[in-house]
Amino acid sequence: MLELHDITAGYDRGTPVVRNASLTLAAGESLGLLGPSGCGKSTLARVAALLHRPDTGTVTLDGEPVQGWRYRAPRLQRTALGVVFQQPRLSADPRLRLTDLIAEPLRATGRRDEIPQRLSDLAPAVGLTPDLLDRRPHEVSDGQLQRACLARALVLRPRWLICDEMTAMLDASTAAALVAAVEEYRAATGAGLLAVGHDHRLLDRWCDRTVHWDDLIAADVGA
Ligand SMILES: Nc1ncnc2c1ncn2[C@@H]1O[C@H](COP(=O)(O)OP(=O)(O)OP(=O)(O)O)[C@@H](O)[C@H]1O
Numbered sequence: 001m002l003e004l005h006d007i008t009a010g011y012d013r014g015t016p017v018v019r020n021a022s023l024t025l026a027a028g029e030s031l032g033l034l035g036p037s038g039c040g041k042s043t044l045a046r047v048a049a050l051l052h053r054p055d056t057g058t059v060t061l062d063g064e065p066v067q068g069w070r071y072r073a074p075r076l077q078r079t080a081l082g083v084v085f086q087q088p089r090l091s092a093d094p095r096l097r098l099t100d101l102i103a104e105p106l107r108a109t110g111r112r113d114e115i116p117q118r119l120s121d122l123a124p125a126v127g128l129t130p131d132l133l134d135r136r137p138h139e140v141s142d143g144q145l146q147r148a149c150l151a152r153a154l155v156l157r158p159r160w161l162i163c164d165e166m167t168a169m170l171d172a173s174t175a176a177a178l179v180a181a182v183e184e185y186r187a188a189t190g191a192g193l194l195a196v197g198h199d200h201r202l203l204d205r206w207c208d209r210t211v212h213w214d215d216l217i218a219a220d221v222g223a
Pocket residue numbers: 011017035036037038039040041042043044198
């Protein structure tokens with residue numbers, strides 16, 4: 001289970017942007033989170049991804065309460081989560097070839113020996129051809145870079161995926177291909193998914209259930 005309980009978070013302690021939000025995802029479940037621009041969805045997604053420490057509230061990951069965020073998060077919890085953001089150019093090191101970008105988490109966790117196998121599994125799964133893998137971010141399109149960012153999110157085989165407006169900048173066919181790649185991964189591994197967005201038709205089609213931001217505040221949106 002991925003549980004966010006009574007989360008208050010923001011960028012200035014006096015004026016939080018997320019107030020008392022709760023949600024629970026069962027193992028393997030996919031949940032779509034809808035809400036208007038600026039309401040705090042990305043902030044909550046970053047709390048769930050262990051990238052942003054909440055002011056108050058608790059996050060529990062597969063029964064273990066989270067005690068640290070960012071570099072203070074225990075490796076086992078950090079690597080249980082894969083994250084894809086809206087803007088691939090903000091989350092990709094411009095110096096890295098796509099192949100190194102995808103392999104980055106394996107290098108960082110001392111699992112270099114898995115790199116060739118994971119690359120040959122993931123590149124076709126996300127629709128990247130070998131010539132693209134050799135290029136740097138400025139030599140590929142946003143859609144191609146987002147494919148690489150999805151592969152990077154999957155490379156450690158996370159039990160939970162957090163996709164924050166993953167398809168918002170993409171054309172319809174690239175968006176569909178990325179959603180299909182996520183769903184293939186989930187079907188193969190049983191991973192759970194939190195998909196944040198503002199397109200209710202996409203989230204309704206993609207996810208087991210969809211909740212609106214306002215629903216998180218009143219009560220625990222549980223599985
Ligand atoms: N790094 C930051 N520093 C200060 N304020 C921020 C920061 N990031 C976001 N905010 C503010 O926090 C509020 C919530 O932002 P957030 O990105 O979580 O909303 P969102 O619901 O994901 O919006 P969108 O759908 O437009 O991406 C906004 O008012 C935003 O301006």
